[in-house]
Every structure is written in C-alpha cells, then in structure tokens.
Amino acid sequence: AVSWNGATDVVRWRLLAGEPGHLRVAGTFARGGFETVIPLPAQARGRHIAVEALDGAGGVLGVSATIAS
Numbered sequence: 001a002v003s004w005n006g007a008t009d010v011v012r013w014r015l016l017a018g019e020p021g022h023l024r025v026a027g028t029f030a031r032g033g034f035e036t037v038i039p040l041p042a043q044a045r046g047r048h049i050a051v052e053a054l055d056g057a058g059g060v061l062g063v064s065a066t067i068a069s
Contacts, residue, residue, distance in 0.1 A: 001035040001036060001037045001038070002035065002036050002038060002051050002064070003034055003035040003036065004053055004061075004062065007053065007061065009055050009056070009061065010031050010053045010054065010055070010061060011030070011031055011054060011055055011056045012028055012029060012030055012031060012054040012058075013028070013029045013031065013036055013038060013051050013052070013053060013054065014027075014028045014029075014051065014052040014054055014060075015027045015028070015029065015038055015040075015041070015044060015049060015050075015051055016049060016050045016051070016052065016066075017041075017043060017044035017047045017048065017049045017069070018047055018048060019047070019048060020048050020066055023048065023049075023050055023066065026041050026043055026044045026049070027041050027044075028054075038051070040069060044069055045069055046069060047068075047069055048066050048067065048068055048069065049066065049067060049068075049069045050063055050064050050065065050066040050067070051063070051064045052064075
C-alpha cells in the first residue's frame with residue numbers, strides 16, 4: 001500500500017519498475033483514500049520498484065525510494 005501523510009493533492013500513483021537508474025512505468029493507479037493498494041504487475045516482480053505521486057495534471061509531486069520487490 002502507498003500513502004503520503006496529509007497530501008490531499010495526490011490523484012494517482014505511478015509504479016516504476018526495472019533496474020536501479022533505469023526504471024520504467026509499470027502502471028498507473030487512482031488514489032484510493034488514505035492508503036492505496038497497488039497490485040504488483042508481473043513485469044515488476046523480482047525487479048526494483050519505486051512509486052511516483054501524481055497531481056491532477058499528471059505532474060510528479062514526489063518519488064519514493066527505490067526498493068527490491
């Protein structure tokens with residue numbers, strides 16, 4: 001699950017996956033309340049992942065740390 005404490009301008013989450021420094025979009029998911037559960041797509045399993053918080057215009061508000069999935 002992803003969340004950003006207190007952020008009300010997050011509209012969507014963009015999941016990135018791949019190798020560190022070479023992450024690509026693996027999916028975009030609508031915000032679902034305080035916490036949003038993002039199912040891990042097959043192309044992201046066993047890869048490194050990060051999540052970007054997006055505003056209503058698709059602008060990036062912030063990016064998570066990159067972790068191994």
